Amino acid sequence: MENIKEDILKDLDNVNTLEELNLLKIKYVGKKGIITSLYSEMKKLSVDDKKNYGKEVNELRDLFNEKFENLKISLEEAKVNEKLEKESIDVTLPGVCLTSGAPHMLDKVIEEVESFFISMGFDVASGPEVEKDLYNFEMLNLPKGHPARDAQDTFYIKGDEWLLRSQTSPVQVRTMLKNKGENPIRVICPGKTYRRDYDDATHSHQFMQVEGLVVDKEISLAHLKNVLDKMAKKIFGDGCVTRFRPSFYPFTEPSVEYDVSCFKCNGKGCNVCKGTSWITIGGAGIVHPNVLRMSGYNPEEWTGFAFGFGVERITMVKYGIPDIRYFYINDLRGNKQFERLGD
Numbered sequence: 001m002e003n004i005k006e007d008i009l010k011d012l013d014n015v016n017t018l019e020e021l022n023l024l025k026i027k028y029v030g031k032k033g034i035i036t037s038l039y040s041e042m043k044k045l046s047v048d049d050k051k052n053y054g055k056e057v058n059e060l061r062d063l064f065n066e067k068f069e070n071l072k073i074s075l076e077e078a079k080v081n082e083k084l085e086k087e088s089i090d091v092t093l094p095g096v097c098l099t100s101g102a103p104h105m106l107d108k109v110i111e112e113v114e115s116f117f118i119s120m121g122f123d124v125a126s127g128p129e130v131e132k133d134l135y136n137f138e139m140l141n142l143p144k145g146h147p148a149r150d151a152q153d154t155f156y157i158k159g160d161e162w163l164l165r166s167q168t169s170p171v172q173v174r175t176m177l178k179n180k181g182e183n184p185i186r187v188i189c190p191g192k193t194y195r196r197d198y199d200d201a202t203h204s205h206q207f208m209q210v211e212g213l214v215v216d217k218e219i220s221l222a223h224l225k226n227v228l229d230k231m232a233k234k235i236f237g238d239g240c241v242t243r244f245r246p247s248f249y250p251f252t253e254p255s256v257e258y259d260v261s262c263f264k265c266n267g268k269g270c271n272v273c274k275g276t277s278w279i280t281i282g283g284a285g286i287v288h289p290n291v292l293r294m295s296g297y298n299p300e301e302w303t304g305f306a307f308g309f310g311v312e313r314i315t316m317v318k319y320g321i322p323d324i325r326y327f328y329i330n331d332l333r334g335n336k337q338f339e340r341l342g343d
Contacts, residue, residue: 035064122187140173142251155195167308181296181297213304225244254286261279281309284307286304
């Protein structure tokens with residue numbers, strides 16, 4: 001035991017790292033360590049000898065543990081001090097400025113529109129962007145071969161059955177089918193849409209739309225005018241009003257385009273309204289009886305109105321953004337500008 005004691009003290013004196021110290025712990029007090037093995041010798045001794053022997057082994061073990069813990073604390077402190085010395089920080093240097101993101105302008109406008117319609121009792125619905133031709137065209141009174149399909153330049157994915165939706169109207173169809181012609185509907189459908197178009201200052205192959213649908217008893221153009229007029233005041237200011245102009249859409253009859261009075265010049269004529277005092281926002285109309293019938297609603301009992309507009313369009317008009325492509329550049333400086341505009 002005296003020899004083991006001398007070996008312990010010698011080995012501990014030669015330790016320079018925590019790794020070496022842990023190896024010594026295994027060597028002396030591990031499961032097969034030198035001190036641990038001394039306890040297994042006790043079974044060979046008489047009862048009287050076991051007492052003295054056990055006492056000496058315990059003292060040897062306590063000596064190792066005490067020296068071990070003291071040396072461990074010393075080595076840990078030395079390691080921390082070495083790390084602090086190598087990784088010293090100059091607190092007088094300026095801090096690192098982390099660039100934070102900002103909500104996108106289009107998201108802000110969509111949230112503003114959603115907030116308005118929710119306050120009017122509308123629900124917000126969504127649907128798949130990869131859509132069936134059945135819902136995107138046929139159930140909207142656009143059968144195969146209809147000439148109005150050509151104006152939308154659709155992205156077809158698989159034959160003539162699957163496509164990237166060219167409008168969010170399929171969500172309206174799905175909503176009507178879900179209600180099985182039994183319940184009134186008030187819903188808006190915001191989302192991405194896709195059309196084969198040239199990318200320039202005012203056009204994009206992918207853009208955001210918000211479409212709305214109301215189906216109930218005795219719905220008229222007066223109800224549609226009221227909703228759109230209130231929406232215009234919410235987005236463009238209390239002085240803004242709407243007007244309807246006759247138009248044609250296969251899924252509504254009668255159909256209208258709706259304009260808002262120019263909020264910038266108040267009718268005097270400016271670059272925003274191109275001197276006309278009015279700005280075209282989107283299309284609308286009374287839901288065509290065929291659309292109601294195909295979606296399970298009896299047009300003799302139910303009527304409705306629908307409308308739609310491009311989010312980029314109203315955002316560009318509202319904030320004077322000259323190029324639609326600015327919305328999709330990967331430049332945080334642009335988003336920061338949008339953030340300030342939204343405030």
